[in-house]
Amino acid sequence: xxxxxxxxxxxxxxxxxxxxxxxxxxxxxxxxxxxxxxxxxxxxxxxxxxxxxxxxxxxxxxxxxxxxxxxxxxxxxxxxxxxxxxxxxxxxxxxxxxxxxxxxxxxxxxxxxxxxxxxxxxxxxxxxxxxxxxxxxxxxxxxxxxxxxxxxxxxxxxxxxxxxxxxxxxxxxxxxxxxxxxxxxxxxxxxxxxxxxxxxxxxxxxxxxxxxxxxxxxxxxxxxxxxxxxxxxxxxxxxxxxxxxxxxxxxxxxxxxxxxxxxxxxxxxxxxxxxxxxxxxxxxxxxxxxxxxxxxxxxxxxxxxxxxxxxxxxxxxxxxxxxxxxxxxxxxxxxxxxxxxxxx
Amino acid sequence: xxxxxxxxxxxxxxxxxxxxxxxxxxxxxxxxxxxxxxxxxxxxxxxxxxxxxxxxxxxxxxxxxxxxxxxxxxxxxxxxxxxxxxxxxxxxxxxxxxxxxxxxxxxxxxxxxxxxxxxxxxxxxxxxxxxxxxxxxxxxxxxxxxxxxxxxxxxxxxxxxxxxxxxxxxxxxxxxxxxxxxxxxxxxxxxxxxxxxxxxxxxxxxxxxxxxxxxxxxxxxxxxxxxxxxxxxxxxxxxxxxxxxxxxxxxxxxxxxxxxxxxxxxxxxxxxxxxxxxxxxxxxxxxxxxxxxxxxxxxxxxxxxxxxxxxxxxxxxxxxxxxxxxxxxxxxxxxxxxxxxxxxxxxxxxxxxxxxxxxxxxxxxxxxxxxxxxxxxxxxxxxxxxxxxxxxxxxxxxxxxxxxxxxxxxxxxxxxxxxxxxxxxxxxxxxxxxxxxxxxxxxxxxxxxxxxxxxxxxxxxxxxxxxxxxxxxxxxxxxxxxxxxxxxxxxxxxxxxxxxxxxxxxxxxxxxxxxxxxxxxxxxxxxxxxxxxxxxxxxxxxxxxxxxxxxxxxxxxxxxxxxxxxxxxxxxxxxxxxxxxxxxxxxxxxxxxxxxxxxxxxxxxxxxxxxxxxxxxxxxxxxxxxxxxxxxxxxxxxxxxxxxxxx
Numbered sequence: 001x002x003x004x005x006x007x008x009x010x011x012x013x014x015x016x017x018x019x020x021x022x023x024x025x026x027x028x029x030x031x032x033x034x035x036x037x038x039x040x041x042x043x044x045x046x047x048x049x050x051x052x053x054x055x056x057x058x059x060x061x062x063x064x065x066x067x068x069x070x071x072x073x074x075x076x077x078x079x080x081x082x083x084x085x086x087x088x089x090x091x092x093x094x095x096x097x098x099x100x101x102x103x104x105x106x107x108x109x110x111x112x113x114x115x116x117x118x119x120x121x122x123x124x125x126x127x128x129x130x131x132x133x134x135x136x137x138x139x140x141x142x143x144x145x146x147x148x149x150x151x152x153x154x155x156x157x158x159x160x161x162x163x164x165x166x167x168x169x170x171x172x173x174x175x176x177x178x179x180x181x182x183x184x185x186x187x188x189x190x191x192x193x194x195x196x197x198x199x200x201x202x203x204x205x206x207x208x209x210x211x212x213x214x215x216x217x218x219x220x221x222x223x224x225x226x227x228x229x230x231x232x233x234x235x236x237x238x239x240x241x242x243x244x245x246x247x248x249x250x251x252x253x254x255x256x257x258x259x260x261x262x263x264x265x266x267x268x269x270x271x272x273x274x275x276x277x278x279x280x281x282x283x284x285x286x287x288x289x290x291x292x293x294x295x296x297x298x299x300x301x302x303x304x305x306x307x308x309x310x311x312x313x314x315x316x317x318x319x320x321x322x323x324x325x326x327x328x329x330x331x332x333x334x335x336x337x338x339x340x341x342x343x344x
Numbered sequence: 345x346x347x348x349x350x351x352x353x354x355x356x357x358x359x360x361x362x363x364x365x366x367x368x369x370x371x372x373x374x375x376x377x378x379x380x381x382x383x384x385x386x387x388x389x390x391x392x393x394x395x396x397x398x399x400x401x402x403x404x405x406x407x408x409x410x411x412x413x414x415x416x417x418x419x420x421x422x423x424x425x426x427x428x429x430x431x432x433x434x435x436x437x438x439x440x441x442x443x444x445x446x447x448x449x450x451x452x453x454x455x456x457x458x459x460x461x462x463x464x465x466x467x468x469x470x471x472x473x474x475x476x477x478x479x480x481x482x483x484x485x486x487x488x489x490x491x492x493x494x495x496x497x498x499x500x501x502x503x504x505x506x507x508x509x510x511x512x513x514x515x516x517x518x519x520x521x522x523x524x525x526x527x528x529x530x531x532x533x534x535x536x537x538x539x540x541x542x543x544x545x546x547x548x549x550x551x552x553x554x555x556x557x558x559x560x561x562x563x564x565x566x567x568x569x570x571x572x573x574x575x576x577x578x579x580x581x582x583x584x585x586x587x588x589x590x591x592x593x594x595x596x597x598x599x600x601x602x603x604x605x606x607x608x609x610x611x612x613x614x615x616x617x618x619x620x621x622x623x624x625x626x627x628x629x630x631x632x633x634x635x636x637x638x639x640x641x642x643x644x645x646x647x648x649x650x651x652x653x654x655x656x657x658x659x660x661x662x663x664x665x666x667x668x669x670x671x672x673x674x675x676x677x678x679x680x681x682x683x684x685x686x687x688x689x690x691x692x693x694x695x696x697x698x699x700x701x702x703x704x705x706x707x708x709x710x711x712x713x714x715x716x717x718x719x720x721x722x723x724x725x726x727x728x729x730x731x732x733x734x735x736x737x738x739x740x741x742x743x744x745x746x747x748x749x750x751x752x753x754x755x756x757x758x759x760x761x762x763x764x765x766x767x768x769x770x771x772x773x774x775x776x777x778x779x780x781x782x783x784x785x786x787x788x789x790x791x792x793x794x795x796x797x798x799x800x801x802x803x804x805x806x807x808x809x810x811x812x813x814x815x816x817x818x819x820x821x822x823x824x825x826x827x828x829x830x831x832x833x834x835x836x837x838x839x840x841x842x843x844x845x846x847x848x849x850x851x852x853x854x855x856x857x858x859x860x861x862x863x864x865x866x867x868x869x870x871x872x873x874x875x876x877x878x879x880x881x882x883x884x885x886x887x888x889x890x891x892x893x894x895x896x897x898x899x900x901x902x903x904x905x906x907x908x909x910x911x912x913x914x915x916x917x918x919x920x921x922x923x924x925x926x927x928x929x930x931x932x933x934x935x936x937x938x939x940x941x942x943x944x945x946x947x948x949x950x951x952x953x954x955x956x957x958x959x960x961x962x963x964x965x966x967x968x969x970x971x972x973x974x975x976x977x978x979x980x981x982x983x984x985x986x987x988x989x990x991x
């Protein structure tokens with residue numbers, strides 16, 4: 001097992017390198033760069049001398065060949081700082097400089113990343129808490145009125161676009177209750193240090209976005225859990241459990257439910273990156289200070305280091321998430337833990 | 345008539361001891377969206393305490409529904425419409441009256457106390473009837489703690505004792521193993537341990553040995569018998585295998601379409617069968633003592649017709665040398681390396697010879713039967729012939745008219761025309777047909793792939809093939825799911841015949857089928873062989889079936905051929921200890937030759953280095969196949985090969 005984890009960790013290195021190269025190439029693909037936009041502005045103001053443009057290019061390192069820019073970003077190419085050559089890239093923990101925000105990337109992302117985590121953590125919690133009992137109910141009472149009703153609601157949840165739901169809720173909240181649901185906290189707390197009042201305000205503001213972002217996820221989860229569980233419910237070992245005299249509830253929880261959990265654990269790997277990049281459109285509509293809208297902007301502006309670091313971060317989380325779900329699966333399912341060793 | 349006879353008998357016995365279970369006029373129906381189906385139509389039978397009753401019937405006869413009703417685990421769509429299931433064990437006697445299970449709510453606490461505690465069940469599939477995520481110990485102790493007061497160490501001890509009783513070599517370790525780490529036979533033992541750990545008064549065994557090899561089957565039957573004596577329980581064994589019935593049952597109940605056709609003691613049923621259905625069933629089972637040329641009589645015979653397309657075999661080669669074998673296999677060897685992952689990547693390598701210097705020939709127009717237990721390498725062998733696997737050594741030569749084809753060195757392009765000459769019939773009629781293709785598409789797919797004929801000719805060919813295997817031509821547009829297992833297997837045969845092959849490799853073609861259907865398919869294969877001049881390689885673990893269909897038989901064990909002889913010699917005069925062991929384990933559907941449970945083949949019979957001299961095989965490749973006369977070959981040690989052993 002230990003050897004397996006080490007092996008997996010080593011495999012991650014080339015994977016991430018390839019991803020970083022792809023990310024960088026894709027971001028660079030559109031013609032021009034961030035400076036093109038800026039220079040155009042300067043030109044329009046009539047003050048753009050070629051000298052200044054050249055100066056800026058050199059300042060930002062955009063005069064270098066693409067390979068060099070890439071390697072510098074990764075931290076495999078030295079840059080000149082005060083006459084000394086030092087490595088200063090992602091490997092050293094420096095994610096580059098955001099042109100648009102005029103700040104290091106890490107500073108730009110900081111608080112947004114935290115709020116995004118909070119929001120998505122509650123969303124996932126909401127999805128699991130709501131979807132689980134409903135999914136189990138509709139599988140156990142297949143084709144009952146309850147199953148049909150919940151399935152219908154589930155389809156509605158799947159079919160409604162998130163941003164539309166967000167707009168409707170915004171409108172209803174404003175017109176009926178006079179509540180402003182935009183943002184993630186009351187205006188007075190923005191930019192303030194954390195306090196109990198701020199935390200409470202954040203929690204209040206979380207309710208609407210969590211419901212909006214969570215509906216489709218919940219609906220999808222209900223469908224999957226129902227299907228997984230239905231597959232397991234008619235397996236022979238469930239009948240064996242009943243034939244032992246187990247009460248129906250216990251027989252359900254101990255055997256088929258446990259078996260139907262595997263796909264969910266396997267899903268963790270996909271969920272983690274969603275936590276960071278997902279729900280961009282809803283965040284734009286609701287004006288949430290999360291990372292989604294920022295990623296969108298950085299891609300539009302060609303703010304390469306901000307966008308690149310973002311995408312790298314998502315990729316890193318995906319790779320780590322996959323590892324986590326594989327390990328969790330091995331932990332929970334003896335067939336994977338022991339079977340893999342036996343059949344190798 | 346039969347019911348009366350059965351009732352009388354029940355009446356006679358009433359005096360001594362009350363029946364453990366007595367079923368009166370039980371009626372069960374399934375309420376499905378398509379309508380109501382009467383699955384059990386008013387049956388009566390009883391199980392005396394401590395005795396074994398066999399419930400016999402084909403799939404769909406309702407025998408499993410009866411067992412589910414007794415256990416109270418009928419599916420939701422099923423309903424008991426009437427009748428009584430009176431269960432009267434010691435606990436019920438003490439309470440003064442039998443319990444009517446038919447009246448109990450399936451999920452009530454009372455029913456749950458009976459289920460698993462006083463009546464328990466074992467199922468056919470040991471692979472799927474245990475949860476793969478929980479240890480054997482967990483699952484056994486769970487059953488124990490549901491019904492008994494022991495907890496913790498005490499229940500662990502009881503579970504361990506039970507595992508020892510069912511024959512686990514290391515019961516303490518067995519508690520901690522997962523079902524998938526065990527072989528099929530051991531899983532069924534674990535299942536039996538789980539069913540018996542609460543010492544039930546009645547054990548229901550629903551096809552307990554159908555999925556197992558003959559030798560394992562004999563061991564499990566012996567185990568059930570021994571435990572029955574030791575624990576004094578009654579057994580209701582549900583099976584379609586009359587050989588099993590003849591060996592374990594005291595009384596027999598024969599079911600057909602939800603009704604009891606005949607019931608009585610073992611002697612009544614086997615020596616004096618009354619009902620035509622029972623007589624037919626007995627005739628459909630292949631036996632070792634069949635007359636030469638005697639045919640099985642299936643309950644419904646297939647009417648096979650040959651049309652002009654199949655008769656005009658343009659593929660029939662101008663065989664220059666008709667005596668040359670159609671397929672010749674020499675020194676075929678396939679080794680697998682098993683890596684055992686150690687801690688920190690240190691790995692041990694184990695070499696397993698799945699196929700070990702196998703050589704045989706299939707004469708043109710004949711059938712070679714290949715017999716062996718699961719894991720003996722017969723499927724690996726068939727995959728090599730198919731070119732799905734590459735062997736390490738050896739040659740496969742296909743005699744194609746005047747030319748000898750070296751099958752293993754055929755290039756990709758040369759393989760395509762060769763595939764037309766050799767086709768396959770698979771074991772599982774359910775998974776070997778694509779459920780999204782119509783029968784027409786399935787049967788004509790080989791023709792399309794090999795670009796044989798135009799659309800009209802293909803249509804004509806498909807119709808002719810359907811008639812050949814006795815199916816209705818009008819059903820060509822149906823999908824596989826609307827056919828029964830036997831019909832699907834016939835579709836598989838039609839598909840294999842579409843290219844007019846010369847050699848068919850049949851990998852366990854009847855092992856998933858009922859006896860009567862099995863007889864149908866075997867007769868069909870025999871007829872087709874005669875009509876179309878086919879040659880077969882027939883792989884099976886069922887010795888009686890191989891004996892019925894094959895001309896020559898080869899016995900395989902641990903990747904090696906151990907005995908190879910014409911069929912009339914092999915089973916009449918087996919020489920190799922493994923063949924003898926296999927034969928001794930086959931239960932025959934007659935009372936004259938009961939299984940000798942005391943001298944069952946133990947594990948040793950399948951371990952080559954434990955065979956007695958001169959058969960002892962140390963796996964060093966020294967042993968040779970030696971002719972004992974009349975083409976009877978046996979694998980012996982080189983010293984014995986000189987001729988000392990002709991006995």
